[in-house]
Amino acid sequence: MKKQKWKYLAIPILLLVGLTMVFRSGISAEDNTQATAGTAISVKVAPVQYTDSTPSLSFNGSLEGQTSAAISAKISGRIAEVLVQEGQQVRAGDSLIRLETVELSNSARQASEAVRKAQITYDIAKNNYDRYHSLYQKGAISAQQLEDALGKFQIAEADLSSAAASQGNAEQQLANTVITAPVDGIVANKTATIGQVVSPGSSLLTVQNISQMYAVINVEQKNLGVVKEGQKAQVTIDAYPDKIFEGTVEVMNPEAESSSRMFRTKIKLDNTTHELKPGMFANIALLTGESVKVLTVPQSAVVQKQGQYYVFQVQDGKAVRKQIEVGQVTGSIIEVKAGLETGAQVIATSVNRLNDGVAVKVVPEFGG
Secondary structure (H helix, E strand, O other): OHHHHHHHHHHHHHHHHHHHHHHHHHHHHHHHHHHHHHOOEEEOEEEOEEEEEOOEEEEEEEEEEEEEEEEEOOOOEEEEEEOOOOOOEEOOOOEEEEEOOHHHHHHHHHHHHHHHHHHHHHHHHHHHHHHHHHHHHOOOOOHHHHHHHHHHHHHHHHHHHHHHHHHHHHHHHHHOOEEEOOOOEEEEOOOOOOOOEEOOOOEEEEEEEEEEEEEEEEEOHHHHHHOOOOOEEEEEEOOEEEEEEEEEEEEEOOOOOOOOOOEEEEEEEEOOOOOOOOOOEEEEEEEOOOOEEEEEEEHHHOEEEOOEEEEEEEEOOEEEEEEEEEEEEEOOEEEEEEOOOOOOEEEOOOHHHOOOOOEEEEOOOOOO
């Protein structure tokens, strides 16, 4: 009987607990819905507008200095001083590295003494020959005696010439202990250290003239008809996305590389500000026609997915995805061939966080 009584009492208790949980669950769901609705992604928008554009061929390449001199020792020796640091500007003839000079200084001094001795011997032999020649003309000595004097004079002359040559070599070896810059430029890739033993030809640093730079590209055979020396080019670098560096095609290899079958081509760039550095990757557009007006959007506004390109526009506080057809990329903008009209606006920030229909909040205009 008691069990039945507890059974009847348990039913209303369970109902009360269930209603309470449902009620609270409903409140939580409502709170979550309100929180989701109230969370909008802040974005900036940019106008779809016409921009001047010139037909071009696009290439990827790298930068190198117009002149790059590998610096090495001409003789074996131990480094006594390193006189420059990486990034230092030097001029042709400036001292870069000094090697130890004790042994070579001694050799040069000995060579100088040998020349002095040979000179004395030469002077004596010459005077003797001149005197014997005069006596021979007077009939005071025989022809054999004159020939002996002449032989001694010629030997002394040869010894003097040999000693002078040895002196020149010794002095040149001593001069080679000072390694100098062959060109104006900036020091790079320095590996030389004090106390290092070096041998002829071992690279110690480079001196690069980067006031003029080359953007180096490889041109396929099919494009040779539209690429020529003197052609204008525009170069962009990731480090300066909003800046275009103007250049001209200066060097075209007349022979294709055996492995790639492409033609190595160099585009000369002015770099007096030294913003460009050797080894940088570059995007190069070789201009192939006249400037025209094209519809563009910021490159940051475009999303690529499975080979298709999209932008997001704002409609009723939500992001709406729209497919577009893109064209040429120039710096930080990209051509829109289809899908948008001038005057429209696209979301230009946080596009990787957006999905179609997500709530967004527009903050001050992109670029403003």
